[in-house]
Amino acid sequence: MPNIRPSSDLRNKYNEISDFCHEHSEPVYITKNGKGDLAVMSIETFExxxxxxxxxxxxxxxxxxxxxxxxxxxxxxxxxxxxxxx
Structure with a gap:
């Protein structure tokens, strides 16, 4: 199941998002105004x-x-x- 977070979490819960990306090797989907905007992942997963x-x-x-x-x-x-x- 995809991990979907609001854009405010990038500022307020960055470490939590980073830890998730490194531990699970999968992206976190970031929404902006309720719509999909970005996918964030670890450098290792990206490479x-x-x-x-x-x-x-x-x-x-x-x-x-x-x-x-x-x-x-x-x-x-x-x-x-x-x-x-x-």
């Missing part, structure tokens, strides 16, 4: 979510490359990685 979006983007790029026959063998890719390390 995890952003990483998932980036991974999804890379997977979609890979799928598009496969559909367009713009791929190369595993051996070629591994050789490129090894050459970049040396």
């Amino acid at each position: 995890s979510l952003a990483g998932k979006f980036e991974l999804g983007k890379l997977i979609n790029e890979g799928i598009a490359s496969m559909k367009g026959n713009k791929t190369r063998s595993f051996r070629e890719a591994l050789d490129d990685i090894q050459n970049s390390i040396e």
